[in-house]
Every structure is written in C-alpha cells, then in structure tokens.
Amino acid sequence: MATIQKTLKGLWSLIVGLKVTGKEFCRPWITVHYPRQEVTNLDSYRGHIDLVPVSANPLKPLCIVCRRCEEICPSGCIHIEGHMPGEEKEAPVRQLLLISNVLLPHSAAREPVCATDKTLRVLDGFTLNYNLCSLCGLCVQNCPVSSLTFSQDVYLAGASRKDFELDLLQRLKGRAGSAKLKHAA
Amino acid sequence: MTQILQLLMHPLVHLLVALIALLTFIALNGLILVYVERKVAGFIQRRPGPFEVGPHGLLQPLADALKLVGKQLVMPREADRILFWAAPLLSFTPVAICLLPIPFGPHLLGLNVNLGVLLVLAFSGLNVLALCLAGWGSNNKYALLGAARAVAQSVAYEIPLLLSVLCVAFTCGSLNFVDITASQTTHGLLSWNVFSQPLAFLIFFVSALAETNRAPFDLPEAESELTAGFHTEYSGMGFGLFFLAEYSYMIVVCAVASVLFLGGWSGPFFSGHWWMLGKIYALILIMMWFRWTYPRVRFDQLLNICWKWLIPLSLINLLGTALIINLVR
Numbered sequence: 353m354a355t356i357q358k359t360l361k362g363l364w365s366l367i368v369g370l371k372v373t374g375k376e377f378c379r380p381w382i383t384v385h386y387p388r389q390e391v392t393n394l395d396s397y398r399g400h401i402d403l404v405p406v407s408a409n410p411l412k413p414l415c416i417v418c419r420r421c422e423e424i425c426p427s428g429c430i431h432i433e434g435h436m437p438g439e440e441k442e443a444p445v446r447q448l449l450l451i452s453n454v455l456l457p458h459s460a461a462r463e464p465v466c467a468t469d470k471t472l473r474v475l476d477g478f479t480l481n482y483n484l485c486s487l488c489g490l491c492v493q494n495c496p497v498s499s500l501t502f503s504q505d506v507y508l509a510g511a512s513r514k515d516f517e518l519d520l521l522q523r524l525k526g527r528a529g530s531a532k533l534k535h536a537a
Numbered sequence: 538m539t540q541i542l543q544l545l546m547h548p549l550v551h552l553l554v555a556l557i558a559l560l561t562f563i564a565l566n567g568l569i570l571v572y573v574e575r576k577v578a579g580f581i582q583r584r585p586g587p588f589e590v591g592p593h594g595l596l597q598p599l600a601d602a603l604k605l606v607g608k609q610l611v612m613p614r615e616a617d618r619i620l621f622w623a624a625p626l627l628s629f630t631p632v633a634i635c636l637l638p639i640p641f642g643p644h645l646l647g648l649n650v651n652l653g654v655l656l657v658l659a660f661s662g663l664n665v666l667a668l669c670l671a672g673w674g675s676n677n678k679y680a681l682l683g684a685a686r687a688v689a690q691s692v693a694y695e696i697p698l699l700l701s702v703l704c705v706a707f708t709c710g711s712l713n714f715v716d717i718t719a720s721q722t723t724h725g726l727l728s729w730n731v732f733s734q735p736l737a738f739l740i741f742f743v744s745a746l747a748e749t750n751r752a753p754f755d756l757p758e759a760e761s762e763l764t765a766g767f768h769t770e771y772s773g774m775g776f777g778l779f780f781l782a783e784y785s786y787m788i789v790v791c792a793v794a795s796v797l798f799l800g801g802w803s804g805p806f807f808s809g810h811w812w813m814l815g816k817i818y819a820l821i822l823i824m825m826w827f828r829w830t831y832p833r834v835r836f837d838q839l840l841n842i843c844w845k846w847l848i849p850l851s852l853i854n855l856l857g858t859a860l861i862i863n864l865v866r
Contacts, residue, residue: 359846366831369831370826370827370830372830373581373826373829373830374826376580376581376582377577377580377581377826379583380583381579381580381583381584381585382583383584383585385585385588
C-alpha cells in the first residue's frame, strides 16, 4: 500500500513539474539580444577600478598619491606617478611615499617616510594592468579618500594584452569629456 | 497513353513515389524538429533560442545541416571499419519503411498491408541493432557502454510497448493501420482508443520515449556520464544520420500512437491529413516538453520502471481487455 501511495505521489510530482515548465514556457524571456541590447541591472557589477573625481572638477581625481593601493595590491597591477607641487615630475618615489600607521606588505623594504605636511601631491599617471588584477578590491577598501571605485565596464573586450593596460587618469578625462558632451546635448 | 497510365498505376511505382515522398518528409521534418526543439528548450528556460541566422533563427537548422555535411568523416584507429560505417546507415534506412504502412490521410498511404503494425515494430527494432553496432565498432569504452545501455533498454521496453499495442489489436481485431483507423471513426471522438484503453496509451507513450532514447530515458547518450554514448566517435554526417534517425523515429512512434490511440486522420469538423499531422506534432511537442522538464533517470530506476510497473500493468491490462472482449462477444 505504501509503495502504491509513493508511486502515486511520484506521478503527481511529474504533473507538477510539467506545470512549472509549461508556465515558464508561456512567460516572456529574460535574456537580451546582446549586441543589439544591453542589460540595465549593472549597479552591483564590480569591474576594474576607476578613479573618482572631486565633485567640483570632473577632470581632477580625488587621489592624494599616498600609494596605499599600489602597496597593498597583491598582484602588483597598479602603478602611480606623482610629484610634489613645485617639484620636478621626476622626483624620487621615497619622498612621495606616505605610510600610515598600518603596516603594509613590502613596506619595510622601502624607507618609511612619514609625511607630516598637508601638501597635496599631484597625480601624473595612474595605470592599471588589468591582465594581472584579481579583482580582490583591497585597493578600493583601503583608499583613505575614496578615490577608487569599481567601474561597471562589463563589455570590456580586446584583441591583445596591451588593451587591458588601462590609463585610469586618461579614462577619467574621457568620462568627463563624454559627460560634458551629454550635458551639452 | 494508356500504357503510361498503367505503368504509373503499377504498385511498384506507387511504392517508389511513396518512399521518395517519405524521405523528403523525413529530411524536412528533421530540420523543423531541430528548430522546434531548440525553441522549446529556449522558451522553457526563458531565453529566445536560435535567433541570429535568418528571421527568428529560422535558417539555423539549415546552417547546422550544411556544417554537418561539410565536416570531415573521422574513424578512430582500430575501429571496425565495416560495422562503424554500417551503423548510421542501418539506423536511418528502416525509418522510411516504418512510415510506409501508416495512413496519413484517407488516401495518403504508402503501402496497405495486413500486418502493418508488425512491419513497423519489426523495422523499428533494427535501430537498436544499429546502436549496438555503433558502440561495438567504435573501439571506445563510452560508446560500448552506451550500446550496452541501448540494448538493455530497448529489449526491456519493447515488451510493454508490444503488450499495449496488442490491447488495441484485440479491441480492433486487426493489425492493419487502415482498419484500426476506420474502427475509430464510428462514434466520433469517443470511439478513439485512448478513451477505451487509457492505460495502454500511457504505457505505449512511456515505452515509446524509452524506445526512441528520448529524455528522461536518454541513457545510451547520457552526456554527463558517457560524453555522447554510442555516437561519441561519429563526426559529420555519421552523427548527422543518427541525429536524423532519432527525430524520424520520434515521428514514427508519434504517428503510430496517433493511429492506434487517437483516431489517426479522423477528427471533428473535418477529417484528413491535417488532423494526422496535428496529432503527430502535438505528441512530439509533449515529448519535447518532457525532455526539458524531467531529469534523466538512473539506469536501475529505468529498468525498475519497466519490469516492476509497466510490464505487470500492461499484462493486467491485456488480460482485462481479453476478458471483456470475450464477455461482450
């Protein structure tokens, strides 16, 4: 008797299964035709990092050239160039290094120089080698001025490795330019 | 003139024309069913399915077919050359013969034979031999395992299939498809055998799924376990013929099911081949619906369903039918 009951229950579950797929069959599809359409729910997507501009000037990044991101990156894919105002662009790295009270990996190798002055350093270049990036997000987490954010560049594609060596400063300027164009339109 | 007409009326000419027409139908049907299957799969999974080649992807199966035709035929080293190449041909060729005795319309019939049902059952049984040869000749362990499964499955499921067909043969008193159709036209819809033999219809349909190696009984080609089962080593049209044969056997079993249980070409409002085609494709759609709903059964479950449920049930059904027929007479 129990076997028959079990079998009947199993048979009923088959009908329930058909009902589920039958219902899904009649509902509209949820994928998009990619090259012609793009998805809109990218708010939670975390792609490669991007620089955040100051609110007053979309061309100027918030970055203070503290190099914390460069230090903490486990893949070593961030490279920053900067200089003190009034100094030459080729000033040695040591003078620019700002080490906080957090002990960062490899920091002992370099001579820790605590910057006591509040002079704002000028960012000359911020390159990201996205080929090496593991998207761990440590740089974004550790940026003291929230100058880094995740881009929503989901359709990134390229034909060579060079295409993924990104100049983030250039991207920031490009974004500002396109925003201006959009505003004008 | 009369001589030419006489020649055209010759049964052999009739047979030849029927065979060519059926082969055309089979090829066209393969293209349609590939498209429909992929669309059904897409819609059930809430995606569009093939969409890029032609309007709504209509030319996709044609592109696939051309790709298959153009591919190189590769035979594995130390495979049995004769068996390896005989298998796909043996799988595909009986299909046309299986469709010959089935009346698609009142006059649309290839061959009117007394033992039509037997003819179809005999020739569709050749398919399992083809799968067995394919697995044996491939010199590949997955193919061999797939073939072993195919044989065990087909042998097991042929019994309930035959027993449920017998029930219909008992009630109609004939093994001729034309007579069976005619016996279901007397009282309209209600004289369809599916109403007098619902259990036999269910058993027939489940066994037909297993005989055509359709999901959830697609163990001979279980991708997740056996890469592609018996046709692992086949490329190009070798695989293409197996593929075409699978879809053609779907047509065969659905056509047989509609003649035996659903009244064949007869139907309300108007009778004719459109009813027959409608019934066949409705059954095929249900088969596809099953495929994209149910997970594949385990091998022991597969044989348990057959030996512990379907065969006893069909035996009881057959005995009951025989008893009732005797009492009525």
